Amino acid sequence: MQNTLTAAVILIGNELLSGSIEDQNLAHIAKTLEPKGIRVRETRIIPDIEQEIVDAVNALRSKYDYVFTTGGIGPTHDDITSDSIAAAFGVENVVQQEVFDVINAYLTSKGVEFTPAAQRMAYAPEGAEMIKTDQSIVPGYRKDNVFVMAGVPRIMRMMLDDILNYLQTGVAIYNQSVHANVGEGEIAAALEAIQTQHPNIDIGSYPQDKDSTISNYRVIFVVKGTDESEIASTCDEILTACHAGGYEAVMS
């Protein structure tokens, strides 16, 4: 897609991989970035293992304009994201004195001991720029083109709002869907012809189960691009192709 920036997302946490905890962050990140002209091109879900985090961060930060991580910046033993980001950049993970003092004052006021484990929340890779939010005493941060955020959705969202101020923007990306009661095989040839006519538009086809919670129709066509009028005309062509075959189809 023309004039858009690219991003990768790294979701860090063993339980995201095993299905015990379902990710609630990727969709929000992607939907927040697309109107800014930044497109998520790859997502990796990886365990709390330093070498895995190092490898993913280094593979993705050189390939995409931005990398966003979620998870692993809390105070428990499995929170190793900052150590790992520092290792990925070959720098030390160092105390952020201002953050340390804020957390220390907060915990002291609550009568809670600021243990060595909890103190790790005040560390970030050397050269990181802290990104403070009004509502969390633990900030996210930026290290070059890598943005490190909490895994808890409410806090992640606040951090992302602040991070938007640090990002360059591209041409906004829009999308529009068509829902249709047609078998994919029945419409595939017509759909391919429409796609060929619109090389700057991305048409995706997503068949749905009978018990789909997303749509009562058999298939969803998602039409995406940077030119709103071309998106609209592409959707019209898909609708026309469905109706010409005698299939129900609606914009959605």
Place this chain on the structure above:
Amino acid sequence: MQNTLTAAVILIGNELLSGSIEDQNLAHIAKTLEPKGIRVRETRIIPDIEQEIVDAVNALRSKYDYVFTTGGIGPTHDDITSDSIAAAFGVENVVQQEVFDVINAYLTSKGVEFTPAAQRMAYAPEGAEMIKTDQSIVPGYRKDNVFVMAGVPRIMRMMLDDILNYLQTGVAIYNQSVHANVGEGEIAAALEAIQTQHPNIDIGSYPQDKDSTISNYRVIFVVKGTDESEIASTCDEILTACHAGGYEAVMS
């Protein structure tokens, strides 16, 4: 974890990345494999771009015992998984005559033309072993240690059930959760001590939003391993540590 096999999952589809279509397959795959002693160690969500699929498949099939892909084996222009898997293995994507005949007969019986686009459903990489299901005329397949499945959840699940017959199994993995009303920082030191005592057990800590749909408690501890009695005793120790600090905590 001892005596377990490893797996990676590749979820293929542009719209999974943009949040328009939410993945419903990863959790099911992970939860199905864990009792068989196969642990998902990495997941990548990638777009419908051949080189991306090739790179992900080749990176992961050499690193993990098994790789499972979902999506991109239908009849539309964005269904390029089989072409890409073939490219990853350096073989041709060839017609599977028996599959071709079955689909052809089915579509002919419904009066639908078997277009060149739809015919691509009958192709698989040279040397692939087709994995048929009773309820889908389009099979999944195995190519070495890579298992290729549909993206539609209902069909994916049927394919995975059949695929289980092709997999070696490891020692079954169990898990048990403790939900607690404690701040992570307040329990982190005790939790780390418990983790250190149980190196073969994996303790994850997942703080929850106030409006979490998963738990009414502030944090979920997921305790995972292959030894059920050690999992139980680890949970007991976490409960005891929470209660000792005056925090509510329950097994779940």
